Amino acid sequence: MHLGAFVAHETVLHCDRCPDTLLFHSAELAGLVAPGRTFGYDVMIHAGEAVLRRNLTIEETVAELSERNIRISASEVRELVARFIVSLGIAHAEAAPRLRRCLRQAGGYILHLDSTCKGGSAHLLTGIDEISGFVLLNAKIPSESGDEIRSFLRKLIKRFGRPVAVSSDMSRGILAAIATELKSTPVFICHFHFLRDIGKDLMAQDYDTIRKCLRHHGLRAQLRRLQCGSRDVVGSHGGALKSLLAAIESGQNDPVLACGLSHEALLGVFTTSILEAEDQGDGCGFPFDRPHLLFLRQAQAVMAAVETLLRGSLSMDKSERRQWQRFVDMLRPTCTDSTLVATAASLEEKIRTFDQLRRAMRIAEPGTGAGLNDPGVDVPIRTIEHNVDAFCRQLRADKTRMSRKSYVTMLEQIDQYRGMLFADPIRIRTQQGVRMLQPQRTNNILERFFRDINRSVCKRTGHGVSESFINRMLPDTPLIANLDNPKYVEILLDDCETLVQRLARIDQKQIDMTLTELRRPMTGLDRKVRARLRNKATPAQIVNYVLVNMAQSN
Numbered sequence: 001m002h003l004g005a006f007v008a009h010e011t012v013l014h015c016d017r018c019p020d021t022l023l024f025h026s027a028e029l030a031g032l033v034a035p036g037r038t039f040g041y042d043v044m045i046h047a048g049e050a051v052l053r054r055n056l057t058i059e060e061t062v063a064e065l066s067e068r069n070i071r072i073s074a075s076e077v078r079e080l081v082a083r084f085i086v087s088l089g090i091a092h093a094e095a096a097p098r099l100r101r102c103l104r105q106a107g108g109y110i111l112h113l114d115s116t117c118k119g120g121s122a123h124l125l126t127g128i129d130e131i132s133g134f135v136l137l138n139a140k141i142p143s144e145s146g147d148e149i150r151s152f153l154r155k156l157i158k159r160f161g162r163p164v165a166v167s168s169d170m171s172r173g174i175l176a177a178i179a180t181e182l183k184s185t186p187v188f189i190c191h192f193h194f195l196r197d198i199g200k201d202l203m204a205q206d207y208d209t210i211r212k213c214l215r216h217h218g219l220r221a222q223l224r225r226l227q228c229g230s231r232d233v234v235g236s237h238g239g240a241l242k243s244l245l246a247a248i249e250s251g252q253n254d255p256v257l258a259c260g261l262s263h264e265a266l267l268g269v270f271t272t273s274i275l276e277a278e279d280q281g282d283g284c285g286f287p288f289d290r291p292h293l294l295f296l297r298q299a300q301a302v303m304a305a306v307e308t309l310l311r312g313s314l315s316m317d318k319s320e321r322r323q324w325q326r327f328v329d330m331l332r333p334t335c336t337d338s339t340l341v342a343t344a345a346s347l348e349e350k351i352r353t354f355d356q357l358r359r360a361m362r363i364a365e366p367g368t369g370a371g372l373n374d375p376g377v378d379v380p381i382r383t384i385e386h387n388v389d390a391f392c393r394q395l396r397a398d399k400t401r402m403s404r405k406s407y408v409t410m411l412e413q414i415d416q417y418r419g420m421l422f423a424d425p426i427r428i429r430t431q432q433g434v435r436m437l438q439p440q441r442t443n444n445i446l447e448r449f450f451r452d453i454n455r456s457v458c459k460r461t462g463h464g465v466s467e468s469f470i471n472r473m474l475p476d477t478p479l480i481a482n483l484d485n486p487k488y489v490e491i492l493l494d495d496c497e498t499l500v501q502r503l504a505r506i507d508q509k510q511i512d513m514t515l516t517e518l519r520r521p522m523t524g525l526d527r528k529v530r531a532r533l534r535n536k537a538t539p540a541q542i543v544n545y546v547l548v549n550m551a552q553s554n
C-alpha cells in the first residue's frame with residue numbers, strides 16, 4: 001500500500017556446511033508479500049476490510065485501491081477477500097489456546113448456538129460467547145441434523161473447553177446434539193422462540209383459514225384499485241382530514257369540519273384505514289402479530305360505520321348514496337362470511353390466552369412495539385416461573401378451554417420445556433471471585449448477528465442474502481465481527497504489532513489447500529464430468545452399462 005507496484009531483487013543465502021543446504025530468504029520481503037503472490041498482505045487486508053467491514057462494493061474497492069496506485073481487477077479483489085477470510089480463520093484457530101485462557105479468566109463462556117439459511121441453501125452454523133461477545137466457531141452444514149451439530153460441538157469443546165451454559169432455540173437437532181455432547185451443561189431455551197412455537201401450534205390452523213378465505217374473496221385487490229382511484233381527492237383534502245382527526249381525538253365538535261369533507265375523500269379514508277390495519281402490531285411477526293385478522297376486523301368496522309352513515313345522512317344525493325352502497329356491497333361478502341366470522345371469534349379467544357402467557361413470561365408483551373430485538377423485562381427467573389405457574393393453574397381451571405386439544409397441548413409444551421425455560425442462574429468463578437449469572441432469556445445475540453450480516457449484504461449488493469449467496473459464503477466470514485473487539489484483536493495478534501505481520505506468519509500452502517477444499521463443488525464432481533452427464537450420458541445408458549457389466553462379472 002505504501003509502495004504501489006515494485007520489483008524486488010532478493011538475495012537468497014545458503015550454507016554449504018549444512019547437510020540439507022538451508023536457504024535463507026529475505027524476512028522483509030516475506031513480511032510484505034506471500035511467495036508467488038502479486039499483492040501484498042496489506043492490500044489483501046485492505047480489500048477484505050473494505051468489502052466486509054465497510055460494506056464497499058467490489059467496484060468501489062477497485063476504485064479505492066486505484067487511487068492508492070494499486071492496479072487491480074474485480075476478480076483479483078474477490079480472490080483477496082477470500083484469502084483474507086481464510087487467513088483470518090486460520091489465525092483464529094491458532095489463537096484458540098490464548099482465547100481459551102481469556103474465556104477461563106472470565107469464568108467460562110455461555111454458548112449461544114444457532115444457524116441461518118435461505119430456502120434450500122446450506123446452513124451457516126455459528127457459536128457466540130455471551131460474556132465476551134466473541135464469535136467462537138462457524139461451519140457450513142447441509143442441515144440442522146444432530147450428527148452435524150454434534151461434530152460442531154466436539155470441535156468447539158476441543159478448542160475452547162466446555163461452556164458453562166448453552167442458549168438455543170427449540171431446534172430438535174440442536175437440542176439432541178447438546179443432550180449428547182454437553183450432558184451436564186445447563187441449557188436455556190430462548191423464551192421468544194418458545195412463545196412463537198407455542199403460539200403457532202395454538203393459532204396456525206384458524207389463522208390459515210382466515211388467510212385462505214380472504215384470498216378467496218379478493219377484497220384486498222378491490223380496495224387497492226379503489227384507493228388508487230381516490231388518491232388525488234384524498235390528497236386535496238389532506239388538511240381537512242388532519243383537522244378532523246385532531247378534533248375527534250380532542251373530543252371537540254365542529255360542524256364546519258364535518259360538512260367540509262367530501263364523500264369521496266371520506267370513502268378514500270375508509271379504504272386506506274382497512275388496508276393500513278395490517279401494519280398494526282409489535283413487529284414480531286405471526287403469532288404475535290395477526291395482520292389478516294386486523295384487516296378483517298377493520299373492514300367489518302368500516303362496513304358498520306358506512307351503514308350508519310347511509311341511515312343517518314340527510315344531505316347525501318342519489319349518486320353519493322349509490323357510491324356508498326357499492327362500497328358496502330364490496331365489503332359485505334367478506335365481512336359476513338360465516339366461516340370467517342366463526343373462525344375470527346375462535347382465533348380471538350386463543351389470542352387472549354396467548355397474550356396472557358406473553359405477559360406472564362414478560363417478553364414480547366402486547367403493545368410494546370419492541371419487535372424482534374425485545375430482550376424481555378429484566379426480572380428474576382423465579383418471578384417469571386411463578387407467573388407462568390399461575391397462568392397454567394388458571395387455564396386448567398377453565399373446563400371449557402381444557403376440553404379442547406389445542407389448550408391441552410399448550411400446557412404439555414410448557415411442562416416439557418419447563419426445566420430449560422426456568423433453569424437456575426449459573427455460578428461462575430472469575431479472578432474477582434464467584435458470581436451468579438443469569439443468561440439472556442432470548443437468542444437475540446445470534447438473531448441480531450445474522451440480521452447484521454443480511455444488512456451488510458444489502459448495503460454492498462442492493463439485495464438481501466440469497467440461497468446462492470449462503471452457498472458461496474466462506475464459513476469463517478462471521479469472524480470479521482471479532483475485529484471490532486479490541487480484546488480479541490490483542491489476542492489474535494499474538495505480540496505482533498499489526499494484522500499484516502500476524503497474517504504474514506500463516507503458511508500459504510495451508511491457505512491454498514483450505515480454499516481448494518472450500519471451493520470443491522457441492523456435487524463432488526468437477527465441471528467436465530457434470531457437463532458429460534448433462535449432454536452425453538443419459539440415465540438409461542448409465543443403468544444399461546451397469547447392468548450389462550454386472551451380468552458379465554457374475
